[in-house]
Amino acid sequence: MSAPLLVDHAEGVVTVTMNRPDSLNSLDIALKVALRDTFLELADDPKCRAVVLAGAGRGFCVGQDLREHMSAMGGKAPLDTVEKHYNPLALALAELPKPVIAAVRGPAAGAGAGLAFLSDLRVGGPSTSFLMAFARVGLAADTAVSWTLPRMVGAAKAAELLLLAEPVKADEARRLGLLTRLAEDDDQVLPAAQELAARLAAGPTVAYGQIKRELLHGATGTLADALLVELAAQQRSGGTADHRESTDAFVNKRTPVFEGR
Structure with missing residues (x-):
């Protein structure tokens, strides 16, 4: 069984890759814990000077693993993962004292979009899209989206994106400021993010x-x-x-x- 998270070190740049491509890197407990623990470790690692957050395969991250969520629905607290996992993960990413660049290839939905928004910079490509999918499954926002999104696009646009839950494609995401850079080809997204990270890794x-x-x-x-x-x-x-x-x-x-x- 492959590891849910891959971590690669290269000259000050650490590439952290969510590695569940068959489910478009949906977030199960193992992946959430691995992300949280990795960000906490990198915060204290002097060899890490910039971080790239990426997803394996054709998607960045589509948010909560709904199959795992359904299996927890029979319990008394199926959403205790917000307190146990999403909130600590959001804080670990937001407070990481190194620049973080999200390489957003393909869809970023729900908590996956939240992880991208908590990153300092975001690089996308033609297939990139963001979807505030929470209301589609009868849930409110988490992973700090209620904090990050209004600061990026304004309160009115944030309400529109969260309530209507309509996808935002790459060009519109760039116009709104959800993407920092837009590569011409999807295969350029990760290299462009790593190039940006290398530039920051050489800085103060x-x-x-x-x-x-x-x-x-x-x-x-x-x-x-x-x-x-x-x-x-x-x-x-x-x-x-x-x-x-x-x-x-x-x-x-x-x-x-x-x-x-």
Whole structure:
């Protein structure tokens, strides 16, 4: 039996591939746990400086494994997976202090779209589509979609996408900002995401992590809250070797070499 998650390390870039292609990488408990644990490990791995999240086969991820869900319907708490798995997974991905690029080839639906939206950047191709599928199966949103989607497309558009549950194809997703880059061919999606990750992996990793922290707090707090977070972030990044290196490089008119510390 193949592993539900594949993890590949290459020069600072870690490619994490959901590996259930026969079910379009639907999320069963084993895959959710593997994703959560992997993100937590990568957060503390100094060799990891950027992450690519991808799906094996022709789809990114179509969300909850409904076959597993149906088997749990006979129990008293079939949706305890939100508390046990989806919420911890969402936090582990959102708080990962390294840039995360989602390589969204094919459909991303429900919680699968949620994982893409929690990533910092998203690369798609002609077959890419997003579907807020929750209402189609009589459920509310999870995997932080109620938090990420309004911030990406605005409250009115988020309500439309969630309530009507109509698919958003690649060109429209790019126009709405759901995709950062749109490759001309599906086979270019993963290489394009890995190229973007390699560029970020060569940058100031600590500063990227602090920028992500600022963005998590800045959209929801007051101006005073944001300024306090920025103060702490600047103090943390300002004491790094990468900041000293970049300052010296600027003064001496050379290209900085970042080490991620």
